Amino acid sequence: MSSEVNATHITGDPDFVRIVEVGPRDGLQNESKLLSVEQKVHLIKGLIDAGVSYIEAGSFVSPKWAPQMASSAEVIQQLPERKDVVYAALTPNLKGMEAALQTQVNEVAVFTAASEAFNQRNINCSIQESIERFQPVFALAQERNIPVRGYVSCVLGCPYEGRIEISQVLKTTKLLLEAGCYEVSLGDTIGVGSTHQVANLLKALLSEIQSDRLAVHFHDTYGQALANIDTALNLGIRTVDASVAGLGGCPYAKGASGNVATEDVVYMLHGNGLKTNIDLNRLAMVGNEISALLARNNGSKAGLALSQAQSSQ
């Protein structure tokens, strides 16, 4: 783990919130319109210019599985060399990890779900087996000194199983941390959670896990994401996943919202006196531009309001 990577993560400033920008990967992967390599590079450069310092830039998976990600290696190779920016990529297996290491990727991520039904249905194995399958990724990461981030999906509900026990989330999170993840991002994949559930889940996890080893990844499918993030912040969480312009949508409800918009998160953080190093007006411009390029509505309310304010000046 390079000291630069750590620099944004562990600032020691309790008022600093680390934003993990997932738009270029988790976001675009769920957008139907395919972008060119140049368009994706332009998006990521815009994010960096706005002050975003952690970008999930691609995914090294089969192109069949995520067509939008087929150009990840090309995209990442064309990004500026920046010591102060993390370029992360999803690497579900050794082949993906090896491909990622041929690029500028300086952090990788693996993922599983807190739901046995979700894992069985999506990758045909148990939670425990899914993590065992990552062993070659963890081994190579350790050898190359590459930090591994873990994602746990379905932490507040599963499209197949419904309610998920807190004990199940705790077990899955600990397995990932023990396997070698430096941090686990807790995903409300279908956006069903509300604030009291978030508080109950996090209090249970925080009784056994340090707050700087947890991140939140909340979807806005039912409009709850920002309230849920505020709850997490109040409990000491300082890493928040978000997607510029709310890129991504919800694969489980066509037309519904998915990822929370980074602009809305940053608006709240700054309004509350928290720091991100992000220039919100610039970020809003990036969100407007990518929304126009994808011919979709801008999923960020703050982004829309700020661009209206700017255009009326």
Next chain:
Amino acid sequence: MSSEVNATHITGDPDFVRIVEVGPRDGLQNESKLLSVEQKVHLIKGLIDAGVSYIEAGSFVSPKWAPQMASSAEVIQQLPERKDVVYAALTPNLKGMEAALQTQVNEVAVFTAASEAFNQRNINCSIQESIERFQPVFALAQERNIPVRGYVSCVLGCPYEGRIEISQVLKTTKLLLEAGCYEVSLGDTIGVGSTHQVANLLKALLSEIQSDRLAVHFHDTYGQALANIDTALNLGIRTVDASVAGLGGCPYAKGASGNVATEDVVYMLHGNGLKTNIDLNRLAMVGNEISALLARNNGSKAGLALSQAQSSQ
């Protein structure tokens, strides 16, 4: 004040949240497409069927000022007689109040702003003078035993003045309560506030005013409304203004969001174990229907997600 009106307000149950549905007035007033009397009556009946028990149904102001409200008397006269539903109307002066009392209206509302600049610009008088002008309304309301609700706008920011001092909001709220309002609804008219500001404001007000005399009316212009409402609920507020499908938009930023969507609020409340007596699936159907009628996007994320879930069943 009739006992029926009180019934929903003071249930004595700390888990009950009173929803003040402002869509048919505050919402429609800011929608450009004019609806017929029949369409408005249909909307309000749908809300009642979904369990909504407090509806701001119209406004008795000059039709020049609010063309969508010109039919308020006709609309309210065609509503079902329901002892368990409050039909409220905005009555800024004695003429409006007298007209309202010719209808089924059983509660009225007056409004001012916590910003001197906003009042000067909108109604050409000071805050103090604006409240003095309501004296004939308060006098008639007392004579007829009609509860008067007060609105204070711009409590977290003003489009002309910018930041608003908490002391100014406190002063304005107390003036309205002393003048005869049973409750004051605190409006973040331009939706600029975030959770820490909400907490600071409410803590100051609650040190001098009982929580059951305050309501919150938060706009979602920057996506902050639900997080702000959650903050208010955590501080003991139990009355929340909201607008089905987020009807209304923001008059200060075209294309931006205004009123928070009732469906999203109710989703959060029910998810947190709070009660409203509202059937969320039915409410979501009303929101979809009125959005289609106005040829606008549904402003409720929960409404969109629920209707997708229903249509895919």
